[in-house]
Amino acid sequence: MSTAFRRVAVLGLGLIGGSLLQALRQLGSEIVGYDVDSAAAAAASASGYPVAPTDAAAVHGADLVVLAMPLPEVAAAVQSLAPHLSASAVLTDVGTLKQPVLSAVREAAPAATFVGGHPLAGVEETGWNAADPLLFRDAPWALTLEDDTSLDAWLRMAELVCDLGGRPVPTTAADQDAAVGRVIGLPHVLAEALALTGLAGGPLGLSLAAGSYMSGSRVARTPPELVTTWCDGNPALVDALDDAIAHLTGARTALAAGESVFPLARRGHAARTNWERRRFEPVELVPSVEALRALGRAGGWVTAVLRDDDGHRLLGMRPV
Template identity: 65%
Template sequence: MPDSFDRIAVLGLGLIGGSIVQALARGGYQVSGYDPDPVEAAAARGTGYTVAASAAEAVADAELIVLAMPLPHLEGALIAIDHAVAPGTVVTDVGTLKEPVLQAVRRRLPGVRFVGGHPLAGTEQSGFLAGDPLLFRDAPWALTLEPDTDLQAWLSLAVLLCDLGAKPVPTTAAEQDAAIARVIGLPHMLAEALALTGLRGGELGLSLAAGSYTSGSRVARTRPELVATWCDGNPAMVSALDDVIAWLSAGRDALAAGSTVLPLAEAGHRARMDWENREFDPVDLPADAETLRQHGREGGWITAVIEKDGPKIGELRLLGMRPVR
């Protein structure tokens, strides 16, 4: 079976990192956290969690290191721990974009076994005290599987994530970032634009704002610097914006010509309902990297790693779910 992690270090104790610490502790794992922000560190320590005095102290003897800081702080964190991380240590992260993290870890920690991660969970709140140990239940969690990724490390993380109630999705960094542009970056940019457009309607419009405006602009409450890190440096954002601008332009042109936005409304309604009403079938998968990547491309995720034919990697089987075609 894949290795288990007896000692885990989480660097960054905001909403996601803090929720991971709480979920791991709840699951019986030995976990130590660290955050350079004294407020977040004190919040974690004050609620009974182990918080190290430095990043290097947190990762000492850790079998798994979780990088949970914002992308602009990643480079500094890697420099702070590079002398304290043993070769072969499994390292993962929770960042929205995977390519920049992959390149930074390869540059700063070349001896580790890195598996990029991105939990698709969270709220517009921030900070350790906003954390929730159940945040990842039934949440997709992108888990990157590059040609040079250590499969043993990947499988070990998949087991851990399933234990937390998450749904590991095999993917590559590039494919993940392209997909995320459309379902994370773009919705946030649209929310910002909607908030600004509503404001230009004057006080009457804001007084009449109801569910549509409130729901559509909700994530504009997210810290702006985080939104920027989710969009900046991702070339796939450009094509995503091109698509939405084309749809909006078609609707605008129809109205300007005295026609109707019904085609746009029908197409959008159909797309949303098709997504909501997808059905899934269970599948049995070999512990093979390309098979797992294809499973992720097809919208599937992992539910368990089991010994079906034996304990070696080639004898393991993965149970998963995949959309019905």
């Protein structure tokens, strides 16, 4: 049983929220779910999970409240539940972009103890029926650490993520959004472009489409409404697109001149293989904002939160 939190309310019962609710029950936590979508709430209830009739009822007595609804719904949800939050409760979320959620919480619930979260564990399927309690195993899970973030609350969240099998990655909201613009937003935009470009080639091209096309366009199967919430409002995606367009323009220029794309292929191959071959070493940290941010920016993560007579100690992994 996880000791980080006694009672957890999960608001939003789609893929991530539903998976979290199921995983928390496997840990032995006291849980309750809520969803404004009556069909999602009914599906969770029919599966044997407790579902509250209102957000106020869900968060009552909870020491952890998880916002798991789509980003456009977050601001209204925070405003609605803020009067019902316990003063000692920790508020977190699971959204892809962190700065918009941080702004919404600071505006509507400035007294809340907030730790932004982003489990990088999504799949193309959505909804309660796609939920999987094992979804978070070995998945990176960004946990934001701003200058005014409670370190104790952050450590409790990191402990819970470790209990779920995830890898807590300390970061700021700004750094997280800049990173996901390149590794989430950009791949989705490129996948959409590839799907359309392949379609424009006609039936023959699509009949010959194999691994490269299928792998490259796979995430284009994601519902468009979700893709927009991961991309819109993230200025870092513009910089990422500029970089990608520069690479594509270079390849086009070379081909138009009768030259080779080999330089791009060589550099891309090296980037991908070097990423796969990264090595890590264990590290022990006395937790502080500076040490945790440095670990995250270096590409490391937390593996355990230990408690002893001297306070907390962290075990983690960092690249070498």
